[in-house]
Amino acid sequence: MNTLKGNLVFGQSGGPTSVINSSAAGVFLEALEHPEIIGRVYGMRHGIEGILNDELYDITLEDKKELEYLTGTPSSILGTCRYKLADPDVDDTDYQRILEIFKKYDIRYFFYNGGNDSMDTCHKVKRYLEKNDYECRVIGIPKTVDNDLYGTDHCPGFGSAARYVATAISEVWHDTHSYHTPMAVVFECMGRHAGWLAGASALASVIERGPDLVYLPERPFDEDKMIRDAKKILKEKNIVLISVSEGIKTKDGQLVVEQLSARKTDAFGHKQLGGTAQLLAERLGEALGIKVRGIEFSLLQRSAAHCASGVDIEEALRAGREGVKAAISGTTGVMMGFERKPGQDYGVDIVHIPLEKVANTEKTVPLDWINEEGNGVTQAFIDYCLPLIGGEPKQIHENGLPRFARLKKILAK
Numbered sequence: 001m002n003t004l005k006g007n008l009v010f011g012q013s014g015g016p017t018s019v020i021n022s023s024a025a026g027v028f029l030e031a032l033e034h035p036e037i038i039g040r041v042y043g044m045r046h047g048i049e050g051i052l053n054d055e056l057y058d059i060t061l062e063d064k065k066e067l068e069y070l071t072g073t074p075s076s077i078l079g080t081c082r083y084k085l086a087d088p089d090v091d092d093t094d095y096q097r098i099l100e101i102f103k104k105y106d107i108r109y110f111f112y113n114g115g116n117d118s119m120d121t122c123h124k125v126k127r128y129l130e131k132n133d134y135e136c137r138v139i140g141i142p143k144t145v146d147n148d149l150y151g152t153d154h155c156p157g158f159g160s161a162a163r164y165v166a167t168a169i170s171e172v173w174h175d176t177h178s179y180h181t182p183m184a185v186v187f188e189c190m191g192r193h194a195g196w197l198a199g200a201s202a203l204a205s206v207i208e209r210g211p212d213l214v215y216l217p218e219r220p221f222d223e224d225k226m227i228r229d230a231k232k233i234l235k236e237k238n239i240v241l242i243s244v245s246e247g248i249k250t251k252d253g254q255l256v257v258e259q260l261s262a263r264k265t266d267a268f269g270h271k272q273l274g275g276t277a278q279l280l281a282e283r284l285g286e287a288l289g290i291k292v293r294g295i296e297f298s299l300l301q302r303s304a305a306h307c308a309s310g311v312d313i314e315e316a317l318r319a320g321r322e323g324v325k326a327a328i329s330g331t332t333g334v335m336m337g338f339e340r341k342p343g344q345d346y347g348v349d350i351v352h353i354p355l356e357k358v359a360n361t362e363k364t365v366p367l368d369w370i371n372e373e374g375n376g377v378t379q380a381f382i383d384y385c386l387p388l389i390g391g392e393p394k395q396i397h398e399n400g401l402p403r404f405a406r407l408k409k410i411l412a413k
Helices: 020-032 048-052 066-070 093-105 116-131 158-176 196-208 221-239 277-290 312-330 377-388
Strands: 004-010 038-044 057-060 108-115 139-140 184-189 213-215 239-245 292-294 334-341 348-354
Touching: 004 020, 004 048, 004 239, 020 038, 020 066, 020 093, 020 108, 020 312, 038 048, 038 116, 066 184, 093 108, 093 116, 093 158, 108 116, 108 312, 139 312, 158 184, 158 196, 158 239, 158 277, 158 312, 158 377, 184 196, 184 277, 196 377, 213 221, 221 239, 221 277, 239 277, 277 292, 312 348
Parallel strands: 004 038, 004 108, 108 139, 139 334, 184 239, 184 292, 213 239
Antiparallel strands: 038 057, 334 348
8 A cells, every 4th residue: 555644635515414514524533543644634614715715724623522523513514615616727727726735734635525516626636636746635525415426326415305305394294284275385395407305305205294296307397287286186185295396497498497587607507596486386376276385495404404314424424434544545536435235224335436427427316216297206216215314313412402513613824
C-alpha cells in the first residue's frame, strides 16, 4: 500500500437530508482514528465555496461527543452550496485557487458529500489535480432524497425521506377519513426527474393507509386522466388522496408547475419547483366541486430527523467510514455505493463506483415498477423500498426536544 500522509477535507453540497451529517460523522470519526496518516481533519464552510474562500473548519478541535451527535442532527452542519465549477479545460481559475488552498493546508484527501452535481465537482477536481501532478485521493459520498444517483442500489437520505412521506400521508389519511364530506388531498413530494420519493408514499399502503393515486415524472402526466381517476375513487370511497412528484410533466415535456409562472433556475440550470400540489388541488376542486387541499412537504421531508430510518443513518455513517478506509488504502476517483445482497434478508455491500460514471447521470424509476394505468406503483417497487425505512432514529432528547450537535466551528489559519 502506498501510504499517503497529509490532511483531509470534507464538504457537503446540494440539498441537505436528515442523515447527511451521519456521513460527516463517519468521515470525521474514522479519519481522527488515523492520526499517523491523517494529521488534521477539516470541514469546508458551505461546500466547495469554503475552499475557494479559504474558510475551513478545524474538525480536529471538536469534541468527539459532539461529532457523535451528528447522527441525530439534520441538514448540512458545515453549510452547503450549489456552486458549479467550470470545465477545467475551458476555465481553470477556480481550480488554481483550489490547488493553492490544498497546498496551503497540505490536503491529500478530498471528500465531497452530495448528489449528481456534487459527484461532477468531485470528478472535475480529481482530473485537475492529476493533470497538475498533485497527489490527492478524491472520494465521493452519496446523498440525495431523490435516490437518483447512478450505480448505487439506493442513496443515503432517501430511506428517511420515504419514511417521513409515508408516515405523514398515513396520518393525514386518518384525519381526512374522519369526515363524511367528499374531499381530495394532493401531496407533493420532491423529485425533479425521478419519482422515487412520490412512489415511496405508497409504502403507507402496507398498513392500508396510503394514497389512492400516485403520479411520477417517468410517465407523462395527463390532468384530465387524473380528474377521471379521482372521480372514480370518490365514488368508491368519498375521499381521494393523491401523491405527485414535483417534477411531473405533460406529454410535451412541460413541467406542470410551469402553468403557474416562470421558474427561477439555480447555478446548475435546475428550475425551482414547488406549487404543483396546490395547482392540482385547485383544478380538482373546479372540476369536481369538492373540498380540496394541497400539501407540499417541501423542506419537511428532507429535514425530519425525528422520523429518520435507522437503516439510513447506519448506512450513511458506514459510507463515510468506509470512504476514509478506502482512501487510506489507496483508492481514489470513486463514489461509495451500495450493492444489495441477494436473498430475503436485507443487507448491502459497499462498492466503489467511478466518478465519471456517476457525474450528471440520473437513475429513474424503472417503468415496469409503475402500474399500467400510470397512477400507482407495483409490488416490486414496494419490496425494494420497504427495507430502507426500517430501524429507529438515533436522537437524544433534552427537555422533550432533540439534542443536536453543537460544533465550535473554529476556522483554520
